[in-house]
Amino acid sequence: xxxxxxxxxxxxxxxxxxxxxxxxxxxxxxxxxxxxxxxxxxxxxxxxxxxxxxxxxxxxxxxxxxxxxxxxxxxxxxxxxxxxxxxxxxxxxxxxxxxxxxxxxxxxxxxxxxxxxxxxxxxxxxxxxxxxxxxxxxxxxxxxxxxxxxxxxxxxxxxxxxxxxxxxxxxxxxxxxxxxxxxxxxxxxxxxxxxxxxxxxxxxxxxxxxxxxxxxxxxxxxxxxxxxxxxxxxxxxxxxxxxxxxxxxxxxxxxxxxxxxxxxxxxxxxxxxxxxxxxxxxxxxxxxxxxxxxxxxxxxxxxxxxxxxxxxxxxxxxxxxxxxxxxxxxxxxxxxxxxxxxxxxxxxxxxxxxxxxxxxxxxxxxxxxx
Numbered sequence: 001x002x003x004x005x006x007x008x009x010x011x012x013x014x015x016x017x018x019x020x021x022x023x024x025x026x027x028x029x030x031x032x033x034x035x036x037x038x039x040x041x042x043x044x045x046x047x048x049x050x051x052x053x054x055x056x057x058x059x060x061x062x063x064x065x066x067x068x069x070x071x072x073x074x075x076x077x078x079x080x081x082x083x084x085x086x087x088x089x090x091x092x093x094x095x096x097x098x099x100x101x102x103x104x105x106x107x108x109x110x111x112x113x114x115x116x117x118x119x120x121x122x123x124x125x126x127x128x129x130x131x132x133x134x135x136x137x138x139x140x141x142x143x144x145x146x147x148x149x150x151x152x153x154x155x156x157x158x159x160x161x162x163x164x165x166x167x168x169x170x171x172x173x174x175x176x177x178x179x180x181x182x183x184x185x186x187x188x189x190x191x192x193x194x195x196x197x198x199x200x201x202x203x204x205x206x207x208x209x210x211x212x213x214x215x216x217x218x219x220x221x222x223x224x225x226x227x228x229x230x231x232x233x234x235x236x237x238x239x240x241x242x243x244x245x246x247x248x249x250x251x252x253x254x255x256x257x258x259x260x261x262x263x264x265x266x267x268x269x270x271x272x273x274x275x276x277x278x279x280x281x282x283x284x285x286x287x288x289x290x291x292x293x294x295x296x297x298x299x300x301x302x303x304x305x306x307x308x309x310x311x312x313x314x315x316x317x318x319x320x321x322x323x324x325x326x327x328x329x330x331x332x333x334x335x336x337x338x339x340x341x342x343x344x345x346x347x348x349x350x351x352x353x354x355x356x357x358x359x360x361x362x363x364x365x366x367x368x369x370x
Contacts, residue, residue: 001169002039009036027217030140030210031224035203038165038192040145044126044137052134055088055097058127061134062101068109070138071213076117077102083129091129098127098136122212142209148195149206150260153186153252159288159324159346161202164192167353170342171284171322176239178283180319182273184242187253187266189286194262197238201228205260235265241279243271274307277315285312285321288346289330302333309334312358321356330354 003016003023009032011023021040025033033043047070050061079102081095088094102125103113114123124139146161168189173179175197181189195202204225210216244250250270257263267279273287289308290301312321313336323330326349331338340355 001166002037005037005039005169006033009033027210027215028220028224031217031221034141034145034208034210035201035224035228037145037162038196038202039162039169041162042139042141042144045140046135046137048134048136050134051132052129053132055094058094058129058134059097059101062098062136063105065105065136067102067105069214071114071123073106073110073112073114075114075122075212076120077114077123077125078116078118078121079125079127081127081129085131086129087131088129094129095127098125123209138209138213140208140210140213142207145203147206148191148202148260150191151186151256152259153255158186159188161188161192163344163346164188165196165202167286167322167324167344168192168196170353171286171320171355173284173286178239178241178280180241180243180279180283180285181287182243182271182276182285183287183289184244184253184268185249185288187242187256189288190240190242190253190266190268191256191260191262193240194238194257194265195260197240197265198233198235198262199231201225201232204228235261237267238265239280239283240265241267243269243273243276245270245272274304274311276311278319282318285316285319286324287322288324301327302329305330305333306335309336312336312356316358319358321358323354323356324351325354326351 003014003021006021006023007014010029011025011033012029013022013024015022023029030043030045033040037043047065048061052058052061077099079095079099081091081098083091099116106113124142126137126139128135128137146163148161173193179189179193184190211221242253244253247270250268254263254268257266257268312319324344324346326346331341331352331354336356338354339357342353344351344353
């Protein structure tokens with residue numbers, strides 16, 4: 001999904017990889033990817049890739065880079081390091097060596113060094129160690145891209161915006177087709193769908209780390225944002241429906257939609273998912289129900305899932321339902337036959353996106369195992 005999206009945004013030599021997508025392009029490509037990608041978590045600029053044997057090799061590679069040409073010593077820095085099959089004993093020590101090399105290079109060239117800020121840094125540096133390969137990246141995004149800039153109320157365990165956008169893409173949903181989230185919480189699926197419907201660039205309401213780079217082209221960035229704004233469609237009522245059992249959750253959804261200027265585009269109502277009916281003869285239902293991850297929830301969910309299956313079968317014939325769940329009980333107890341299972345991660349939780357095509361006779365007599 002991400003590779004297709006980046007290609008449409010102008011990326012070249014797009015290559016899907018484990019956990020990400022490699023691509024090439026110029027600064028315009030970088031700006032457009034940050035502004036327009038709904039699915040990416042971050043856009044990282046690869047600045048070094050080499051072999052290593054020890055911590056000194058990592059330090060030397062980092063020291064050789066022209067950090068002073070990319071950003072000012074007045075800015076704050078954070079170093080993140082990840083590793084797979086790394087032979088070095090301490091990742092904390094390697095992280096420290098990368099930070100030391102950056103600061104030493106600045107001292108050598110400018111007699112000044114950047115400060116470290118692990119909470120709200122201006123510049124994020126990402127390192128990755130694999131067996132004998134060391135790669136360094138400058139983060140062009142800053143805050144993760146799922147932080148669109150409009151969320152005012154988070155609600156309980158909200159799904160990340162880029163995951164919601166990716167799920168919408170996986171379902172094949174298109175603007176104009178009815179969409180329902182019957183357990184909408186703070187409204188993430190509704191917000192992402194509405195932004196897609198009106199062609200609103202997801203990064204149009206926030207700032208990015210590349211704006212602090214010395215290479216930053218302000219006129220180009222202003223032009224790209226203006227062009228994106230000109231491609232937006234007028235806000236009109238859409239067949240996008242959200243409901244939730246709890247009034248406070250619906251209030252959060254309303255707050256977020258209003259902050260994004262999209263409240264008038266979506267239908268909202270307070271309702272129990274076990275008592276609703278389909279708003280249209282056909283459509284797509286997407287929801288992220290509660291998981292049995294807290295003590296005391298297991299029994300209530302064991303009773304809830306079969307009832308949810310009954311409602312989908314009896315009230316949503318003609319619809320396709322997509323349920324994201326980390327609960328292994330759900331596919332066993334919902335008593336519906338999943339037509340597709342897609343592994344996804346909601347944060348650290350491994351989940352399944354379960355697809356159910358609601359046609360007559362889809363209710364199972366026996367429990368299904370995943």
